[in-house]
Amino acid sequence: MHFTEYHTRLAAYALIVDDTERVLLTWYNGSGRGEACWSLPGGGVEYxxxxxxxxxxxxxxxxxxxxxxxxxxxxxxxxxPAEPDRPLPFKSVRIVYRATVVGGSLGTLEVGGTTDYAEWVAVDDLEGPRADIVDVALAAWRGQRAR
Structure with a gap:
């Protein structure tokens, strides 16, 4: 399919793991597409x-x-695939960066968005629903550490 025949969504995420191997996750409230679940800080890249x-x-x-x-x-x-509210099929391209906290304090600043809160969670204690990007990022992180 030629690139003019579908939409592309570019998104980028941060994998933030602290010294005690806790990962910073965000709670996606499901108000966009999909079910509520844990995700990584990140989202669509503006034009x-x-x-x-x-x-x-x-x-x-x-x-x-x-x-x-x-x-x-x-x-x-x-x-x-295309859907009633999205007449063309789409391709999502997601880039995950390793990141480190350098300031600020825990607390979601987004108002009326898709993230309700953020929380540090032990990497080995991840439970509950989570977006596949969390598993993609953690697999890459673990692979990098194994080298």
């Missing part, structure tokens, strides 16, 4: 910003923290 600017902005909005980005950990994509 007038870089991918890196988007991750930093989204992390602040969704967690209250200022972050610094490190290397990209993973690039993941998937496709979906």
């Amino acid at each position: 007038d910003e870089t991918v890196e600017e988007a991750v930093v902005r989204e992390a602040l909005e969704e967690t209250g923290y200022d972050v610094v980005l490190h290397e990209p950990l993973a690039v993941h994509s998937f496709t979906g």
Whole structure:
């Protein structure tokens, strides 16, 4: 399929794991598409910003923290069909960066958005529903640590 025949959504996320191996997760409230679940700080890249600017902005909005980005950990994509409210099929491209908190305080700044709150969760204690991007990011992080 030619790129003019589908929509592309570019999104970027931060994987933030502290020294005690807790990961910073956000609670997606399901008000967009899909069910409520844990996710990573991040989201869609706006037209007038870089991918890196988007991750930093989204992390602040969704967690209250200022972050610094490190290397990209993973690039993941998937496709979906056209739907009544989206007349063309779409391709989602998601980039995950390793990031570190450098300021701010825990607390979602987003008002009326899709994130209700953020929370530090032990990597080994992840339970409940979670977006697949969490597993993609943690697999890449674990693979990097194993090297």
